[in-house]
Amino acid sequence: xxxxxxxxxxxxxxxxxxxxxxxxxxxxxxxxxxxxxxxxxxxxxxxxxxxxxxxxxxxxxxxxxxxxxxxxxxxxxxxxxxxxxxxxxxxxxxxxxxxxxxxxxxxxxxxxxxxxxxxxxxxxxxxxxxxxxxxxxxxxxxxxxxxxxxxxxxxxxxxxxxxxxxxxxxxxxxxxxxxx
Numbered sequence: 001x002x003x004x005x006x007x008x009x010x011x012x013x014x015x016x017x018x019x020x021x022x023x024x025x026x027x028x029x030x031x032x033x034x035x036x037x038x039x040x041x042x043x044x045x046x047x048x049x050x051x052x053x054x055x056x057x058x059x060x061x062x063x064x065x066x067x068x069x070x071x072x073x074x075x076x077x078x079x080x081x082x083x084x085x086x087x088x089x090x091x092x093x094x095x096x097x098x099x100x101x102x103x104x105x106x107x108x109x110x111x112x113x114x115x116x117x118x119x120x121x122x123x124x125x126x127x128x129x130x131x132x133x134x135x136x137x138x139x140x141x142x143x144x145x146x147x148x149x150x151x152x153x154x155x156x157x158x159x160x161x162x163x164x165x166x167x168x169x170x171x172x173x174x175x176x177x178x179x180x
Contacts, residue, residue, distance in 0.1 A: 001028060003038045006100075008086055008093045011116070012040065013100055014072075014109040027107055030072065030132065040111055042070045044132040049076075052122045052129070057161035059119015060085055060145040060152075060170070064179045067141035068114035070134035078127025079103040080120040083154055085145065088115040089178040097154055104128075115180040117145050121156050143179075144170040 002015040016027040035042065050058065060083070063069045073082060085097040100110050101123070112118050120129060144167060145152070151173040 001031065001034060003034065003040075005038075006098045008084070008096060008098045009091065010113040011084055011098050012038065012111040014111060016107055016109070018107055029074070029109070035111075040070075040113070042072070042111075042113075042134045044072070044134055046133040046136055047130065048133065048137075049128060049130045052127050053162065054122055054125045054127070055158060055161050056122045056127075057119065057147055057156065057158070057163045057167070059083065059167065060117035060147055061119065062087060062117045062143050063135065063138060064141045064143050065114075067135050067138035068180070069137075070111070070113045071118060071131045072109055072111050073102065073118070073120075073129065073131040074107065074109040075102045075104050076128040076130050077104050078122060078124035080122050080127060080129060081156065082110050082120045083118070083156075084110070084112045085117040085152055085154075086115070087117055087176075087178050088180045091115075094178075095152060095173060097152055099154065117143075119147060121158060121161060145176060146170040146172055149173045 018027040
């Protein structure tokens with residue numbers, strides 16, 4: 001398993017060793033000791049899964065403290081462009097984002113700690129997206145930012161994604177006061 005640091009502190013791309021033979025494949029999704037050795041001291045309490053058509057954009061979402069969530073995300077079927085935006089006000093990369101393509105073939109994963117907004121764009125029909133969370137979902141603590149905010153300037157490489165009304169009406173980054 002390769003655990004790769006990104007240019008934004010705390011974000012990691014994980015490339016598992018996938019063992020294949022005539023029966024199929026096997027790989028390790030999570031190993032607490034390996035993750036802890038890289039400073040990812042998370043304990044997961046909830047797993048979520050979504051299935052989406054092609055060109056569906058979900059995000060940019062986060063949970064405010066005390067219900068902030070770290071996430072280990074991966075694609076079980078299909079492909080996504082996965083994005084994390086740094087919302088930690090004392091970070092040198094505050095307001096910056098990191099994007100990575102995740103897919104079911106390579107089985108790569110993305111670890112996003114607390115203090116980030118998260119979103120993804122599906123790149124194939126019937127994409128199944130899975131995420132392990134370090135805290136329970138709490139409706140009163142949910143927050144979001146506008147997916148196409150010009151200040152953040154994420155290159156989603158799409159013009160007209162399918163998006164929820166809630167995400168279409170999310171606040172702008174310039175009006176955001178970080179709780180992190």
